[in-house]
Amino acid sequence: MEKTLFIIKPDAVKRNRIGRILSMVEEAGLKIIRLSLMHLSREQACEFYAMHRGKEFYEKLVDYMSSAPCVVCVLEGNDAVKLLRSICGATDPTLAAPGTIRSEFGINITMNSVHASDSSESAKREVKFFFPEVE
Numbered sequence: 001m002e003k004t005l006f007i008i009k010p011d012a013v014k015r016n017r018i019g020r021i022l023s024m025v026e027e028a029g030l031k032i033i034r035l036s037l038m039h040l041s042r043e044q045a046c047e048f049y050a051m052h053r054g055k056e057f058y059e060k061l062v063d064y065m066s067s068a069p070c071v072v073c074v075l076e077g078n079d080a081v082k083l084l085r086s087i088c089g090a091t092d093p094t095l096a097a098p099g100t101i102r103s104e105f106g107i108n109i110t111m112n113s114v115h116a117s118d119s120s121e122s123a124k125r126e127v128k129f130f131f132p133e134v135e
């Protein structure tokens with residue numbers, strides 16, 4: 001069993017898409033083992049996305065992620081990191097495959113409705129970042 005971090009971003013929370021998105025996650029066979037509605041501080045968003053520091057979209061991204069509440073979850077399942085990335089779809093919702101979460105709900109490349117850890121190493125860091133007691 002593998003764990004991964006999943007975030008429903010402010011655009012989707014504001015538009016009341018939490019239930020529909022969590023249904024897609026559960027239907028894919030992933031188990032929700034932690035779930036919390038959190039309004040990230042700007043500092044938390046900066047630290048969480050530290051690997052993107054210096055990129056042209058970084059400031060906009062941290063402003064956006066700290067603008068309103070998110071739903072932060074730890075998911076568990078076989079090959080959870082890869083499975084979750086596949087159901088989320090490409091970063092840019094216009095390029096995301098039909099039926100993926102970002103294709104269904106994303107507004108644009110910044111407001112793309114969800115975050116999913118991109119490797120087992122990032123998953124470990126990201127789970128610990130929000131839920132230090134897990135594992």
Ligand SMILES: Nc1ncnc2c1ncn2[C@@H]1O[C@H](COP(=O)(O)OP(=O)(O)O)[C@@H](O)[C@H]1O
Pocket residue numbers: 052057061090091109110111112114115116118
């Ligand atoms: N070119 C871009 N312009 C604006 N926002 C972006 C851009 N690339 C990425 N982002 C935002 O930053 C987040 C983190 O980027 P990245 O790690 O590359 O994508 P992913 O979330 O698919 O792993 C994206 O989900 C998106 O919200």
Ligand SMILES: [Mg+2]
Pocket residue numbers: 116118
């Ligand atoms: Mg990423």
